[in-house]
Amino acid sequence: MRPLKLVLSGLGNVGTHFVQLLAAKRSELERRYGFEPRLVAVMQREGTIVDPAGLNIQALLARKQLARKEDADWVLKHPAVQPGLTGAAAVAAVEADVLVEATPTDLETGEPGLSHLRTALELGRHVVTLAKGPLVVDWAGLTGLARARGLELRYSGAAAAALPTLDIARYSLAGVQVTALRGILNGTSNYILSRMHAAGLDYRAGLAEAQRLGIAEPDPRLDVEGWDTAAKTLILANTVFGTSLSLNEIPVRGITGITPAEVAAAREKGRVIKLVGSAVRRPDGAVEVSVGPVELAADDPLARVDGTNKAVWFDTVEMGPLLVTGGRSDPRGAAAAALKDLINLVREAY
DSSP states (O other): OEEEEEEEEOOSHHHHHHHHHHHHTHHHHHHHHOEEEEEEEEEOSSEEEEOTTOOOHHHHHHHHHHHTTSOTTHHHHSTTEEETOOHHHHHHHSOOSEEEEOSOOOTTTOTTHHHHHHHHHHTTOEEEEOOSHHHHHSHHHHHHHHHHHTOOEEOGGGTTTTSOHHHIIIIITTTOOEEEEEEEOOHHHHHHHHHHHHHOOOHHHHHHHHHHTTSSOSSOHHHHTTHHHHHHHHHHHHHHHOOOOOGGGSOBOOSTTOOHHHHHHHHHTTEEEEEEEEEEEOTTSOEEEEEEEEEEETTSGGGGOOTTOEEEEEEETTTEEEEEEEOOOSHHHHHHHHHHHHHHHHHHHO
């Protein structure tokens, strides 16, 4: 049984669910996939909790759960913590096979994940990332470094998370010419637009409802202004079409300016407004990527994607149109995508 040493960067909501899945599925990972997941380090802002023999996951999670109620300094009080060991220095200091990157994303700088990923790849370690920022800031650099070192860089959790869009592009559409893709890739925006269409809410009322239900973040700008959709569309486009486009090359418009009158006018025409990310290969070979609200005909498959659901539509030459839809729009779904990436990484790299 091969032990696979993992470093997790970020024990937030998604990171916690990932660790829970590791513990719950440990025997299945050993039996079905032939590896023993060994979490040797967890990187946090205050320092890094390290045990080369493998951390006790249940004890780690119990400490964190207790900290929510009684002890905000639980990381620094952990007996295996190395205070102040953070960032790229922590990645370099801990011997591991795979870095799992789950820190919050920054779409402008790519940090802190960008430094983490570069360091891991330079040291010959595989990467599973849930952070979009590093990929949209330095796609060419990171993917080129992984290829040059013969390493796996997996990132399905950064592009629609539980919706297996990248797996379809990478495996199911291997050898197939994709001419275009369109997607509803942000559950928050889709929920708000769905409620505006179905209940006649204005944008602010739809957002308030989404926040009350825990669907929207307290600061929802990345979602409602279209940047989350743009990042996911960019990652999909660069993967499918082999491009190295960046965010500043994409026109982006969110849903904050959509009015009830616009929604009503679309409904009277038998149409529905959705926030759509699209990528199209032109006849000259160039790829155009855009994000914005689009009026869709009622019979368009994307028009029927409601609530927090997501979907991607692929137009292909050989297989015709293909649609994938659904997927949990929550931290557990994203964590499951990271675990899937880890399993597939092991299948192909070992």
